[in-house]
Amino acid sequence: MAIAARRLPQDGTIDVVNRLRHVLTQVNLDCTCQDSLAGALDRFATLEKRRFSRRQLVQARDCRNQIAAFLSLLSELDALTESEPDRTVFREMELVFSEIVDCAFAGVLALRQIATE
Template sequence: MKSGQGKRNSSEKKGLETPASELIGRLRRVLRPEELDCACRKTLDGALDRFDHLERRREARRWLSSARGHKERIAALLAFLSELDTLTEVERDRSVFEEMALLFVEIARSAEAGAASLREL
């Protein structure tokens, strides 16, 4: 029974490893002495599994929220970039093109960060 529990817990960790999951793994090693009776061990394992599940969900919500924040930033930057439609090649103030280029750079950075957040899920 003990080996089955360990296998389930290790496979769950592969799905989304979080700092809390690592801590829970260390807690399992410390709090599960061999002399625990079966019922007590099941209760402890159940509590640790539930806590681990809640922490994984909390981390997933955080990463999803981060990705949404980057999406909103990109939308705001696109609004500024819409001024590009009014410019022509004969624009006297050439610095406006550099400013527009920087908007593209910022959009790319935000897109990369948003993609990284989603990959954490």
């Protein structure tokens, strides 16, 4: 088994694994040692991919929880009317919607990174 580069998530640790693979392909190791090393690097890379995916999934769940909290704040919209004297409340609701958009986008990016690894 050759110590060829595998498709891995973009993560600092994975960069180290890829650099290590590159250096080790330049070293003349006996076949058994090279196979063992390639297997160890593959196992490590698999663990790193899982760690990366787990971290992204936690981030997506955090985004979901933040959105749920913001949605509860938006329930105050039902009590507002167009003649609300305190116009700043509309700005506050605008900011809540904006935060939901930002959280949703962060969740999209986290899940996209998992899906494309």
